[in-house]
Amino acid sequence: xxxxxxxxxxxxxxxxxxxxxxxxxxxxxxxxxxxxxxxxxxxxxxxxxxxxxxxxxxxxxxxxxxxxxxxxxxxxxxxxxxxxxxxxxxxxxxxxxxxxxxxxxxxxxxxxxxxxxxxxxxxxxxxxxxxxxxxxxxxxxxxxxxxxxxxxxxxxxxxxxxxxxxxxxxxxxxxxxxxxxxxxxxxxxxxxxxxxxxxxxxxxxxxxxxxxxxxxxxxxxxxxxxxxxxxxxxxxxxxxxxxxxxxxxxxxxxxxxxxxxxxxxxxxxxxxxxxxxxxxxxxxxxxxxxxxxxxxxxxxxxxxxxxxxxxxxxxxxxxxxxxxxxxxxxxxxxxxxxxxxxxxxxxxxxxxxxxxxxxxxxx
Amino acid sequence: xxxxxxxxxxxxxxxxxxxxxxxxxxxxxxxxxxxxxxxxxxxxxxxxxxxxxxxxxxxxxxxxxxxxxxxxxxxxxxxxxxxxxxxxxxxxxxxxxxxxxxxxxxxxxxxxxxxxxxxxxxxxxxxxxxxxxxxxxxxxxxxxxxxxxxxxxxxxxxxxxxxxxxxxxxxxxxxxxxxxxxxxxxxxxxxxxxxxxxxxxxxxxxxxxxxxxxxxxxxxxxxxxxxxxxxxxxxxxxxxxxxxxxxxxxxxxxxxxxxxxxxxxxxxxxxxxxxxxxxxxxxxxxxxxxxxxxxxxxxxxxxxxxxxxxxxxxxxxxxxxxxxxxxxxxxxxxxxxxxxxxxxxxxxxxxxxxxxxxxxxxx
Numbered sequence: 100x101x102x103x104x105x106x107x108x109x110x111x112x113x114x115x116x117x118x119x120x121x122x123x124x125x126x127x128x129x130x131x132x133x134x135x136x137x138x139x140x141x142x143x144x145x146x147x148x149x150x151x152x153x154x155x156x157x158x159x160x161x162x163x164x165x166x167x168x169x170x171x172x173x174x175x176x177x178x179x180x181x182x183x184x185x186x187x188x189x190x191x192x193x194x195x196x197x198x199x200x201x202x203x204x205x206x207x208x209x210x211x212x213x214x215x216x217x218x219x220x221x222x223x224x225x226x227x228x229x230x231x232x233x234x235x236x237x238x239x240x241x242x243x244x245x246x247x248x249x250x251x252x253x254x255x256x257x258x259x260x261x262x263x264x265x266x267x268x269x270x271x272x273x274x275x276x277x278x279x280x281x282x283x284x285x286x287x288x289x290x291x292x293x294x295x296x297x298x299x300x301x302x303x304x305x306x307x308x309x310x311x312x313x314x315x316x317x318x319x320x321x322x323x324x325x326x327x328x329x330x331x332x333x334x335x336x337x338x339x340x341x342x343x344x345x346x347x348x349x350x351x352x353x354x355x356x357x358x359x360x361x362x363x364x365x366x367x368x369x370x371x372x373x374x375x376x377x378x379x380x381x382x383x384x385x386x387x388x389x390x391x392x393x394x395x396x397x398x399x400x401x402x403x404x405x406x407x408x409x410x411x412x413x414x415x416x417x418x419x420x421x422x423x424x425x426x427x428x429x430x431x432x433x434x435x436x437x438x439x440x441x442x443x444x445x446x447x448x449x450x451x452x453x454x455x456x457x458x459x460x461x462x
Numbered sequence: 463x464x465x466x467x468x469x470x471x472x473x474x475x476x477x478x479x480x481x482x483x484x485x486x487x488x489x490x491x492x493x494x495x496x497x498x499x500x501x502x503x504x505x506x507x508x509x510x511x512x513x514x515x516x517x518x519x520x521x522x523x524x525x526x527x528x529x530x531x532x533x534x535x536x537x538x539x540x541x542x543x544x545x546x547x548x549x550x551x552x553x554x555x556x557x558x559x560x561x562x563x564x565x566x567x568x569x570x571x572x573x574x575x576x577x578x579x580x581x582x583x584x585x586x587x588x589x590x591x592x593x594x595x596x597x598x599x600x601x602x603x604x605x606x607x608x609x610x611x612x613x614x615x616x617x618x619x620x621x622x623x624x625x626x627x628x629x630x631x632x633x634x635x636x637x638x639x640x641x642x643x644x645x646x647x648x649x650x651x652x653x654x655x656x657x658x659x660x661x662x663x664x665x666x667x668x669x670x671x672x673x674x675x676x677x678x679x680x681x682x683x684x685x686x687x688x689x690x691x692x693x694x695x696x697x698x699x700x701x702x703x704x705x706x707x708x709x710x711x712x713x714x715x716x717x718x719x720x721x722x723x724x725x726x727x728x729x730x731x732x733x734x735x736x737x738x739x740x741x742x743x744x745x746x747x748x749x750x751x752x753x754x755x756x757x758x759x760x761x762x763x764x765x766x767x768x769x770x771x772x773x774x775x776x777x778x779x780x781x782x783x784x785x786x787x788x789x790x791x792x793x794x795x796x797x798x799x800x801x802x803x804x805x806x807x808x809x810x811x812x813x814x815x816x817x818x819x820x821x822x823x824x825x
Contacts, residue, residue, distance in 0.1 A: 124780075124782070399819075399820070401812060401815055401816060401819070403805075403808070403812070412798070414796075415796075416796055416797065416798060417487075417796065417797045417798070417816065417820065417823075417824050418797075418798045418799075418800070419487070419797065419798070419799045419800070419801070419812045419816065420799075420800045420801070421800065421801040421802060421805050421808065421812070422789075422801070422802045422805060423800055426785075428798075428800070430793075430798060433777075433778075433779055433780065434779065434780045434781075434782065435775070435779060435780070435781045435782070435791075435793060435798070436781075436782045436783075437781070437782070437783045437784070437786055437791070437800065438782070438783070438784040438785070439784060439785045442766075442784050442785060445766070445784065449764060449766070449782045449784070452764055453764060453780065453782065456762075456764070457762070457780065460780075461780050
């Protein structure tokens with residue numbers, strides 16, 4: 100198959116439905132993380148994801164799956180994505196139903212489609228290496244009926260990620276999957292990293308539409324069957340009505356559960372500077388630091404005896420801070436959060452307490 | 463002299479020219495502390511001072527001395543003070559020139575005037591006791607040619623205040639002054655408090671206009687002479703022009719220097735819940751606390767593992783704080799300050815650094 104043919108069948112699915120509260124108060128139910136210009140670049144995370152893919156995938160082949168409440172935001176932030184490519188989930192149902200719908204939708208338009216599936220809110224720092232990895236991946240899945248996961252060379256014994264152990268080599272940077280392991284303990288993670296056989300599951304996948312539909316049919320029929328039973332509606336005016344009926348009834352299953360069961364799971368090992376931006380600490384880690392070792396977003400900071408902090412401030416504000424180390428200081432206009440980075444897992448409790456005390460006002 | 467006569471000759475001078483930076487960023491050059499509703503009562507400190515005095519002094523006898531830049535603010539905040547009673551200093555020259563001008567101005571209208579001189583920005587918590595002390599003080603200075611300082615029973619060995627040692631009793635709560643001591647060291651302050659002979663200099667004075675003019679003539683002639691040489695202008699259309707000429711040439715001398723030299727210095731000992739509100743800590747100390755031991759001004763606080771903080775926030779904001787103890791958290795809209803209370807003396811350095819870095823923008 101020629102490069103041009105490959106190009107013609109390349110598609111991208113951006114999963115954009117998250118409502119994560121870990122970046123509260125900066126991320127909010129009405130403005131989740133993926134829509135925020137977190138790095139002060141002038142582009143939101145979903146826009147950066149889009150920008151990263153368009154060199155390989157034509158905007159007419161980019162499909163965005165998001166929650167119905169974010170339809171206007173998507174149209175505003177990604178004006179070049181055709182309206183018919185914006186799939187509005189009527190309910191939140193984890194990643195397998197999302198990916199199933201997108202696969203059936205794309206297959207209706209292009210039965211030979213190869214798809215890269217990516218979260219909207221991850222960060223890639225080395226875009227040229229990313230581009231090469233994606234092109235190699237498209238080539239690999241175009242030639243093989245496999246489920247390909249991009250797996251990142253680990254740089255530390257992270258316990259918050261899933262790990263993939265590589266098996267038989269299938270070419271440069273391509274391997275059969277040997278094992279999947281979710282969030283190992285610290286000691287285990289250290290062993291994983293030391294062996295050189297384990298890689299982080301980045302949550303970025305490549306496969307032919309037909310391959311993922313086959314896998315869903317085999318390993319998650321309760322998700323796939325409603326779509327298969329309505330295969331004629333995709334790409335027609337009847338699609339939205341059908342989805343409104345079948346989607347909320349889908350079980351909330353992660354695509355990881357499908358891939359982990361598949362006998363044709365493969366990995367492409369990559370090292371393009373990936374960060375899932377799941378936490379304030381991860382944003383701190385990847386951001387440039389001031390001389391004092393602080394990260395400042397959208398603000399000027401006068402810092403005294405203060406290091407290791409991340410300041411994420413809405414509006415052009417001066418922050419003067421003395422004697423504060425390793426804190427998150429996030430000011431979203433109506434909410435100011437001051438929290439040690441090591442307590443960031445508790446932010447969701449704070450968000451919940453705010454809901455109990457003030458209803459939806461600060462959610 | 464009858465009570466009615468006394469009442470007729472009672473005057474008040476509110477010294478309102480401060481531009482203190484210790485409450486930065488909440489207090490600013492354009493909105494110094496005395497004009498802020500610091501306690502969330504709906505009245506600024508100068509309004510609270512005015513409200514405290516009007517039961518004893520008619521608004522037509524209240525004179526406000528302030529900097530020319532605050533003329534509009536005074537007119538807005540104290541609309542019942544006659545325009546002719548607002549004395550606008552063309553330059554900042556400490557308290558002796560301010561008090562000299564006010565005394566000459568009042569003496570021109572009422573040669574028998576007795577005057578209470580008070581800072582605009584102190585706090586009194588027990589107003590009934592304050593009222594009794596002021597009435598007793600007016601009575602005392604009406605009958606005696608003395609310089610009377612209100613001296614507060616100390617409640618702790620404070621090192622930031624001046625102390626007055628009392629001498630010969632002159633009636634209930636009235637004494638000759640034995641010594642003045644500026645800001646003693648801790649050990650000395652502890653001795654002072656333990657003896658029961660030492661009181662805090664509150665900076666509130668009472669005297670006849672003639673008595674303070676005599677004292678200025680004797681102990682600060684370089685301040686008094688320019689006013690004495692122009693005694694005919696006060697209360698006339700020529701006053702402002704004369705002041706514009708003579709006031710900037712006055713040396714910046716504190717009234718303390720005059721009172722300390724005077725042989726007729728007396729004190730009235732008082733215990734009406736006085737706080738000079740010079741620092742964030744003093745505001746913390748006098749404010750009601752949450753169950754967690756925090757002080758919250760103009761904001762809702764969700765507090766976790768946090769105590770001893772003072773939150774002073776502009777706008778109706780939610781603050782969520784974890785693991786922060788004994789800090790000042792002040793948000794003035796364009797500036798956020800986070801600083802340990804024990805470092806509050808360094809805030810003026812921060813203000814200066816902000817000036818160096820950003821000019822007048824955040825001053």
